[in-house]
Amino acid sequence: xxxxxxxxxxxxxxxxxxxxxxxxxxxxxxxxxxxxxxxxxxxxxxxxxxxxxxxxxxxxxxxxxxxxxxxxxxxxxxxxxxxxxxxxxxxxxxxxxxxxxxxxxxxxxxxxxxxxxxxxxxxxxxxxxxxxxxxxxxxxxxxxxxxxxxxxxxxxxxxxxxxxxxxxxxxxxxxxxxxxxxxxxxxxxxxxxxxxxxxxxxxxxxxxxxxxxxxxxxxxxxxxxxxxxxxxxxxxxxxxxxxxxxxxxxxxxxxxxxxxxxxxxxxxxxxxxxxxxxxxxxxxxxxxxxxxxxxxxxxxxxxxxxxxxxxxxxxxxxxxx
Amino acid sequence: xxxxxxxxxxxxxxxxxxxxxxxxxxxxxxxxxxxxxxxxxxxxxxxxxxxxxxxxxxxxxxxxxxxxxxxxxxxxxxxxxxxxxxxxxxxxxxxxxxxxxxxxxxxxxxxxxxxxxxxxxxxxxxxxxxxxxxxxxxxxxxxxxxxxxxxxxxxxxxxxxxxxxxxxxxxxxxxxxxxxxxxxxxxxxxxxxxxxxxxxxxxxxxxxxxxxxxxxxxxxxxxxxxxxxxxxxxxxxxxxxxxxxxxxxxxxxxxxxxxxxxxxxxxxxxxxxxxxxxxxxxxxxxxxxxxxxxxxxxxxxxxxxxxxxxxxxxxxxxxxxxxxxxxxxxxxxxxxxxxxxxxxxxxxxxxxxxxxxxxxxxxxxxxxxxxxxxxxxxxxxxxxxxxxxxxxxxxxxxxxxxxxxxxxxxxxxxxxxxxxxxx
Numbered sequence: 001x002x003x004x005x006x007x008x009x010x011x012x013x014x015x016x017x018x019x020x021x022x023x024x025x026x027x028x029x030x031x032x033x034x035x036x037x038x039x040x041x042x043x044x045x046x047x048x049x050x051x052x053x054x055x056x057x058x059x060x061x062x063x064x065x066x067x068x069x070x071x072x073x074x075x076x077x078x079x080x081x082x083x084x085x086x087x088x089x090x091x092x093x094x095x096x097x098x099x100x101x102x103x104x105x106x107x108x109x110x111x112x113x114x115x116x117x118x119x120x121x122x123x124x125x126x127x128x129x130x131x132x133x134x135x136x137x138x139x140x141x142x143x144x145x146x147x148x149x150x151x152x153x154x155x156x157x158x159x160x161x162x163x164x165x166x167x168x169x170x171x172x173x174x175x176x177x178x179x180x181x182x183x184x185x186x187x188x189x190x191x192x193x194x195x196x197x198x199x200x201x202x203x204x205x206x207x208x209x210x211x212x213x214x215x216x217x218x219x220x221x222x223x224x225x226x227x228x229x230x231x232x233x234x235x236x237x238x239x240x241x242x243x244x245x246x247x248x249x250x251x252x253x254x255x256x257x258x259x260x261x262x263x264x265x266x267x268x269x270x271x272x273x274x275x276x277x278x279x280x281x282x283x284x285x286x287x288x289x290x291x292x293x294x295x296x297x298x299x300x301x302x303x304x305x306x307x308x309x310x311x312x313x314x315x316x317x318x319x320x321x
Numbered sequence: 322x323x324x325x326x327x328x329x330x331x332x333x334x335x336x337x338x339x340x341x342x343x344x345x346x347x348x349x350x351x352x353x354x355x356x357x358x359x360x361x362x363x364x365x366x367x368x369x370x371x372x373x374x375x376x377x378x379x380x381x382x383x384x385x386x387x388x389x390x391x392x393x394x395x396x397x398x399x400x401x402x403x404x405x406x407x408x409x410x411x412x413x414x415x416x417x418x419x420x421x422x423x424x425x426x427x428x429x430x431x432x433x434x435x436x437x438x439x440x441x442x443x444x445x446x447x448x449x450x451x452x453x454x455x456x457x458x459x460x461x462x463x464x465x466x467x468x469x470x471x472x473x474x475x476x477x478x479x480x481x482x483x484x485x486x487x488x489x490x491x492x493x494x495x496x497x498x499x500x501x502x503x504x505x506x507x508x509x510x511x512x513x514x515x516x517x518x519x520x521x522x523x524x525x526x527x528x529x530x531x532x533x534x535x536x537x538x539x540x541x542x543x544x545x546x547x548x549x550x551x552x553x554x555x556x557x558x559x560x561x562x563x564x565x566x567x568x569x570x571x572x573x574x575x576x577x578x579x580x581x582x583x584x585x586x587x588x589x590x591x592x593x594x595x596x597x598x599x600x601x602x603x604x605x606x607x608x609x610x611x612x613x614x615x616x617x618x619x620x621x622x623x624x625x626x627x628x629x630x631x632x633x634x635x636x637x638x639x640x641x642x643x644x645x646x647x648x649x650x651x652x653x654x655x656x657x658x659x660x661x662x663x664x665x666x667x668x669x670x671x672x673x674x675x676x677x678x679x680x681x682x683x684x685x686x687x688x689x690x691x692x693x694x695x696x697x698x699x700x701x702x703x704x705x706x707x708x709x710x711x712x713x714x715x716x717x718x719x720x721x722x723x724x725x726x727x728x729x730x731x732x733x734x735x736x737x738x739x740x741x742x743x744x
Contacts, residue, residue: 006627010573013631026386026409030471030490031521031540031580032636038576039630046573 007047014040324727326714330394330402333718336364336725337404338732339389343373345406347417347457348734364734368417368457373408385410391476393485395498403462405485409472412487414463414498422450468494468504475524481532488525488537495549507555508537508547523638524583530590534559538595542566542579544604562593562604564611574626574635582638587647588719594650596641599623601652603664616662616669619654621692621703634708642717642724653712656701657728658688674712674726674733685735 017036021028322340329336336348349367376385387408395403395414402417426448431437471489478485486495486507493508508525512518525537533549545558566575578598585594593604595612599620602612618639622629629635634655641652653659654671662669672685679685691700714727722737 007573010627010630017633025384026388026472027381027383031474031523034518034521034540035577035580035636039573042573042576 003046007043010043011040011047014043323730324714324732325388326390326392327716327725327727327732328392328394328404329716329718329725330404331396331719333720333723335367335394335402336716336734337392337394337406338725338727339372339392339406340730341386341388343371343375343387343389343408345370345372345389345392345404345415348732368459370415370459372406372413372415373411376410378410390473393476393478395478396482398482405476405478407473407476407487410466410469412465412468412473412476412496413461414465415459416462417457417459420456420458421453423453424448425451463498463501465496465501465504468496474522475526477526477535479527479532480530484532486525486527486535488522490521493522493525493535493537493555505553507549507553509554509556523581526584526586528590529586529588536584536586536593538581538584540580541576542581542597544581544584544593544595546606560606560609562609562612564602570623572626574630577630577635578626583640585641585643587643588645589647592647594641594643596639596652598635598637598639601641601650601662603650614664616650616660618652618660619690621690625703629708632708634711637711637713639712640714642715644717644722645720651715651717651724653715653726655708655711656690656706657710657712658690659712659715659726672735674728674731674735675710676731679733679735 014036018033018040021033021036322342322344324338324340326339327336328338334350336350338346338348340346346369347367348364350362350364353362372389373387375387377383378385385408389406389408392404392406395405397403400418404415404417406413406415425432426446428442428445428448429437429439465487468487469489469492471491473487473489476485476487483499484495484497486493487504488494488508491509491511492506494504495507496504508522510520510522520539520541520543523538523540525535528534528536534546535549535555536544536546538544542563544562546560546562547555548559549555551557551559566579581595581597583594583596586592587594591606592613593606595602595604596618599622600618601616603614604612626635639653641650643650648665649661649663651659651661657674658671659674660669660671671688671690673688686699689697689700690706691697691702696702710729712726712728716725718724724735726733726735
């Protein structure tokens with residue numbers, strides 16, 4: 001919980017720094033941007049692996065939603081998220097990810113995947129996670145992803161980062177999401193909001209969230225479903241973008257990540273893509289109903305590639321820049 | 322302007338400072354005066370010159386800052402002094418000469434230099450050198466440009482007195498002092514795919530005695546000792562110094578705080594001193610597994626890393642310094658505090674560089690930062706530390722207990738009265 005909040009905050013701050021670095025005198029500082037990108041990555045991991053994704057969903061009411069990490073895999077929770085190598089974290093996170101009670105109900109399914117996910121070779125998860133990140137940073141990708149467009153996500157995988165969703169790859173979702181979530185739509189942006197406990201169980205409940213709910217469900221983990229097809233490696237660029245933009249071109253790309261403020265708002269507002277189910281992701285954010293079941297899958301979505309790919313609004317934003 | 326580097330020359334007679342505006346100011350120590358036996362020779366301004374100007378890289382549409390990142394003195398071979406100064410992209414060799422005499426009594430020219438009317442010249446004289454007011458002339462002798470794509474973070478003159486190296490984020494180049502159109506790349510850690518970048522070079526230095534050895538530090542907290550005899554391209558290190566991370570201290574910012582901001586060989590050449598965000602560490606060249614000594618500079622900041630990340634303070638690059646006998650190490654901190662650690666007695670002291678506490682001849686009072694618990698009268702609490710007042714650059718006289726401390730745009734020079742006492 002606090003971890004997630006803090007992680008989210010750190011993500012926002014980091015993005016702000018990356019954005020500001022482009023206008024600093026003397027050009028992009030490679031070292032500083034690299035460090036910022038490392039922090040971003042750690043925060044993202046925590047964000048994704050934090051068991052209480054839905055914490056903020058409740059908005060002011062603050063449903064504490066922080067369910068204690070599910071028994072399942074050992075406490076992945078924050079500790080796991082702290083920056084341990086993605087695979088373990090992700091893995092660990094999965095089980096916990098579900099904190100949501102609702103989820104429990106349907107958790108069988110999720111659980112399975114999660115576990116499965118857990119067993120998934122790290123590579124997969126990592127990749128997914130990484131990919132998610134990359135998406136965030138890769139402007140180009142976003143542009144390319146544009147096709148998938150905000151709308152909804154379309155599956156982005158193949159498209160690559162589109163929307164880089166950010167920590168949890170929650171795609172901006174197609175529309176505004178503010179609604180139901182009210183208060184925190186973005187806060188955790190990443191999946192969290194969405195996954196909020198409520199989400200899964202009642203995807204439609206949140207209106208726009210609907211979409212997300214499903215996907216999000218899972219919660220932070222980005223455990224690509226066992227079956228998920230390997231992430232698209234290509235786009236990896238974001239990871240290093242921030243830090244790595246040493247050359248002009250790279251810098252250029254980096255920069256195109258766009259206006260941070262917009263990014264953040266996008267982050268927050270929509271996660272439609274989240275629904276995606278890990279496997280294949282082809283799921284479109286589709287309407288909540290669909291998400292429902294998936295939503296149940298804890299943790300999967302969040303940064304699942306599909307989700308990530310879907311960042312419609314995100315990509316729009318990116319493209320804009 | 323904000324001082325960005327401080328460096329004593331090899332004898333300690335001269336002290337050079339570089340600032341953000343591209344200027345270099347050199348101070349000279351006055352010879353001890355018999356009139357004031359207590360004054361061990363104070364430093365006065367000797368020369369000021371503009372070393373670098375802002376430039377614009379049209380190809381990349383980037384402005385190149387004129388801030389002087391580092392100054393290194395060359396060993397002195399004749400009456401002139403030479404130093405290297407560098408900004409992000411270009412290194413310059415400056416020669417500093419004194420002129421305190423001038424010829425007078427020319428036959429063909431008058432005092433102002435105008436040609437005399439030859440008909441008025443009735444006898445010949447030999448021009449004589451007459452004393453004049455000391456004039457310090459500084460002239461750029463070499464400009465080493467276009468050697469670096471990334472930002473230069475350090476330069477180091479080799480003990481062979483002929484070559485020097487310059488390091489940027491990803492590469493280290495070896496130059497000959499007399500050759501400006503060519504340099505040799507000796508380290509290149511740029512990955513084929515920039516997306517795979519995980520660490521950058523943060524500092525580098527030549528060994529003080531072995532002209533084939535140099536060390537470079539990375540953002541991951543490791544040090545690599547390289548031997549130029551092994552290969553032309555020293556990508557493969559001879560020794561890798563790295564301390565395993567303490568898992569109990571893991572946080573979001575673990576990577577940032579483990580990044581080494583400065584590395585310095587001891588005068589003896591046996592040890593290396595590194596500074597990362599919260600500690601200074603002494604490494605023995607013969608032991609790669611971990612440092613032999615670790616000193617906490619301001620561990621009370623460990624719980625505040627998030628705020629320090631927000632206000633960018635966590636990216637501050639503090640330097641460190643050895644004293645002449647390698648028994649004491651010094652580094653800066655916040656609130657204009659700087660710290661000294663005595664390696665033998667294991668005592669440490671925190672001092673402050675501020676106008677209020679630095680009246681001439683006054684003895685610096687040790688300061689203390691309290692972290693909860695009992696608070697003494699003059700203690701400063703962690704929350705009242707001023708993070709805008711940071712001491713990043715310090716230098717220690719090569720032989721005596723004289724230190725130069727740069728506090729933003731002020732330079733403080735402290736001398737040891739009696740034997741330095743560590744508390």
